[in-house]
Amino acid sequence: MLAKQQTASSALGQFSSNARWEDYPDSVRHTAKRSLLNGVATALGSARDPVVETLARTLRCFAGADQAALIGRGERMDAPSTAFVNAVAINLLDFDDTHLPTVIHPTAPVMPTALALGEWRNLSGRQVLEAFVAGAEIECRIGLAVSPGHYARGAHITSTCGVFGAAAAAAKLLGLRADQVADALGIAASLSSGLVENLPTAAKNAGVGNAARNGILAAVLAEAGQAAAPTAIEGPLGWARAGGNELNMAALTGDLGVRWEFARNTFKPYPCGIVMHAVIDACLDLRATYDLRANDIAAVTVSGDALLLARGDRAVANARDARVSIHHCAGVALLFGAAGVREFSDAVVFDPDVVALRAKVKAERDNTMPVGAAKVTVALTNGQTVSATVVNARGSLERPLSDAEIEAKLRGLARDGSPHCDADRVIEAVWTLDEKAGLSRLTAALAG
Template sequence: MSLTVSERLGAFVAGSDWRDITPAVRREATRTLLNHLGCALGVAGDPAVGAALDVMRACSAAPTATVVGQTARLDAMGAAFVNAIAANLLDYDDTHLRTVIHPAAPVAPPVLALAEQEGRSGAEALHAFLLGAEVACRVGNGVSPGHYARGWHITSTCGVIGAAAGCARLLGLSAAQTAHAIGIATSQSAGTVENLPSAAKNVSVGSAARNGILAALLARSGYEAAPQAIEGPLGWARAMGDAPDTDAMLDGLGTQWEAARNTYKPYPAGIVFHAVIDACLELRERLGAPDPASIAAVEVAGDALLLARGDRVVNNARDARVSIHHCAALGLLRGRAGVVDFEAPAAADPLLAAFRAKVTARLDESLPRGAARVTLHLADGRREEAMVASPRGSAGRPLSDAELDAKFRDNAALGGFAAKAEAQIAAIRAIADAPGLGAMMRLLAAP
């Protein structure tokens, strides 16, 4: 009898040998962690992070794990919850483009918290994170694009499965126990796209991280799940979408690494908007920073996902990060798209608001995911057009190590950690050689 999806994934996670992981894959896992932890540091003072910390502190058990950018420590589940929220808060984190999963936010925090609690080495933590991220992305492959199109926030819904797998590996669970942890996680999978512009998104990402630990601990204690929890007739995949593509989940497992295809954002906005920003920056440069009055209208064309995510009215900062209109306005008017350009003052800026009203979105099914075409209709009757298929940070134009380090420094400065940034970068990049996580996590905590 052939193995089920959970059993195949469980065997892969439990049987993986760190010595078989190529340097290139190890490097990408480390780059993902660097990007992830920088994003968490950058929002250390954000009220959303503070509120989550207060809630979890009130119900935390013994404080065994670091909360990034904070003086407080929490139990592993509490730290995982808060750290996941922080890393994903500004939509500035990593993206697996095929699925639009942000794999680090739900997977890295529980793995790091458990590794710190259990005294595991840096290599063990990095390996467990890599395996968890791989499981999240592969399960996502098998349900995309229908899963997201139906309204499921795939970072959370697949992230909890990856988090369970990574935690199972860190706890040394057997293949069978890991399969059960994965199956248990499917019963804790939640999060909707409708909630993305609200704080409810934070809850689903944080819960995915926390529940990954819970699933692994329950499996270690003897809890079991249905063998076909993922692909069964009444299993997770069909309950949340269409019949799964199990080949996309399993083919090349252990040799073709989805986690190594991760990408990193140069702009703190949804990944599908980066081509819009780049196209508008190109047009701004071509026209010599034009007067806004010289632009009568702006048309942005893209695929269905771009329009579904971003054809919206901007009422607040969360809307701005997922708005076609705001991204176009930033590129053309400000010539930049940094963290401050998506905050509340920018969302309420009357000049940006007036220009957003000039922007319309149009479906162009010929454009691939992640691409955008921007057409300017100028007041003098001329038209200017720019099309971007591979925006900065995409697989075709990945951020270099130097660019990732610069992004980390910027985030560290935003969070008040500029003086420690170089030491933090060095510690994260050396995680695979660290005997434990204590020194790195102390650097990432507030004094």
């Protein structure tokens, strides 16, 4: 039992300080490697994207010593800048992992921080994984303690809670005491930011990068002796209430180290908003079952809960809009029988056939549908109507991607975004990261 006088920061600081790789359950260790594999995959896929190119070039203007490597680019920058760029690269394609209870993408803010610090401080892959797990668990716990109100008020939860996970991971790799980890978390509370309003723009990704970089800053400041208010997270004028939330301490600390939120992490089969996946699954099912073609379709109705409509009932002006559009996701799945990176590219978003089919799609709220589910009804030109309902989308906890599917995802993304990297070498390096010389093998593989 946690002592009553413990604050959120002290409880989490103690948990992180005491966490050991060998004590994690097998399921948690496996989740860590799957998450790393998926994160590396998405970073390789966007390594040469114009957004990543611009970030690397811009940060280079004032970056410090070359301390760590950019994934898939063969360049080196200071650790905070490296963590920033790699976090953006992981998050950019909307293809990263998701902790569904909070809709946090755990790996993007935390893993780049752990990799950059591990390389900078010449630490082991085992230590990197150990810190990654501790940070990701803290990130998810804090997110759970302020959900669902935090996101609903406009806070981009991957960024705002990701900074705590990044700070905890960095503090652990720096070897800080539990009280110093608590200070790092308190400092991180003042460095937390990110807006849902920015989701259709690169500003969203910048918030995720900032979470990774600010996590390192918070830990380094704590290492140097800077302190934070003990109740910086849950205090009457603290982080949670500044965002309009009452912190749920039971969700934050209940069975901490026994029940693992991070073990509930999931992995996307499609590079788009997680609530769109059931829409895509239903459309793919209908297309395959009834051999549908564009000229067969008169109208499409997508039914779902309030969250689906709030996130996805939008006009499409660019590729970013398409990734969170009910209309586009349904259109490409029905038209092409696919919803991969290509189907969310500018070339496809503005394809006249896609635009025409997208215009036939309408969204309707159905309060009987659970979160994450969707029903798609297609009115055919011959007067018939067909429909499909998906409650648990592919990639969810109920229908998880296999290790082999995540490996295949990495191969495809590396082929398109980082063809100079040997995908099989990267995959092997991820699975063996906790072995001797594991981090140096992974770093070399990612540099190509």
